[in-house]
Amino acid sequence: MKKFKVSYSYPLEHPIKVVIEKLSRLGLLGWLMQKYGKDVNVKDLVISERIIELPLFHQWVGKFFLKLEGTFLEIGHVASSTSLELASLGFDVTAIDLRDYPFTHKNLKSIKSDFLKHEFNRKFDCIFSLSTIEHFGFSKRYGGEDEADNHLDEAAFKKISELLAPGGKAIVSFPYAKTFVPDIWFRVYTRNDVESKLERYFQIEESRFYRRDDNEWTIVTRRDNDPVSPHDGAALFLLKGK
Structure with missing residues (x-):
C-alpha cells in the first residue's frame, strides 16, 4: 500500500513529514490533530x-556568492522556500514551476510555465533544482504530462548549461539507487547513469551521495554502499558549464 507523506506543521519542503498510511477520514483527522498541536x-x-x-x-x-550579487534561477519552486529566502536576502531571483506560487517579493520573479518550453532571454549566475528534474516526463500529478520512454531530463540538463552565464554554477539533486528501478512515478538514477548524463554538459566540481537507514541520513563514500531502495538515496552535484 502506498504511503502518503504530508508536511507536519511546516511548509512542504520541511524535512520532517507525517506518513499517512492511506487516504481516509481517520487519516485526515490524525493529520489535523498532529498539525494543530497534538502529540x-x-x-x-x-x-x-x-x-x-x-x-x-x-x-x-555561500562559497561563490559572498556578496549579495548574482542572478539565480530555481526550477521547481512551488514546494520550496529557497527562492523566497534568496530574494529576501537581496539576490535577483527567477523561479519557474508548472503550478501557482502564492508568495510575492520585489526580488523574485515567479513564472508559471514549462521550463523546457519557456524563453528566458537571459542567463543566470546560478541555476538550481532540488529533487525536481527526476519528475520531468512524469509530471501529470503536478499539472504536466506523463510521457513513456522520455529523455526530458537530458533536455533539462542541456538547457541549464545553455542558460548559465560565463563562470556560472548549477546545483542539482536527484534520488539514486544501486541499480535501475523501473515502473516508479519518478526517475531514479544509478550513480554511473547520472554522472554520465551530467558530464555531457557540465564539469562536475563536487558530488555528494547519501543514504537513509532507520530514518537517519549518512554520507556514502563507497559505491558498494549505495542504497537499494529508490526512496532512500540522494545525490547532489555542484556543476560548472563547459
Whole structure:
C-alpha cells in the first residue's frame, strides 16, 4: 500500500513529514490533530532528503556568492522556500514551476510555465533544482504530462548549461539507487547513469551521495554502499558549464 507523506506543521519542503498510511477520514483527522498541536508518535515521522539538500545547497552558494550579487534561477519552486529566502536576502531571483506560487517579493520573479518550453532571454549566475528534474516526463500529478520512454531530463540538463552565464554554477539533486528501478512515478538514477548524463554538459566540481537507514541520513563514500531502495538515496552535484 502506498504511503502518503504530508508536511507536519511546516511548509512542504520541511524535512520532517507525517506518513499517512492511506487516504481516509481517520487519516485526515490524525493529520489535523498532529498539525494543530497534538502529540506526534516519532514512529510516524519521516526524515526526507531535504535534511541534507538544503544545508548543502546553502553551503555551496555561500562559497561563490559572498556578496549579495548574482542572478539565480530555481526550477521547481512551488514546494520550496529557497527562492523566497534568496530574494529576501537581496539576490535577483527567477523561479519557474508548472503550478501557482502564492508568495510575492520585489526580488523574485515567479513564472508559471514549462521550463523546457519557456524563453528566458537571459542567463543566470546560478541555476538550481532540488529533487525536481527526476519528475520531468512524469509530471501529470503536478499539472504536466506523463510521457513513456522520455529523455526530458537530458533536455533539462542541456538547457541549464545553455542558460548559465560565463563562470556560472548549477546545483542539482536527484534520488539514486544501486541499480535501475523501473515502473516508479519518478526517475531514479544509478550513480554511473547520472554522472554520465551530467558530464555531457557540465564539469562536475563536487558530488555528494547519501543514504537513509532507520530514518537517519549518512554520507556514502563507497559505491558498494549505495542504497537499494529508490526512496532512500540522494545525490547532489555542484556543476560548472563547459
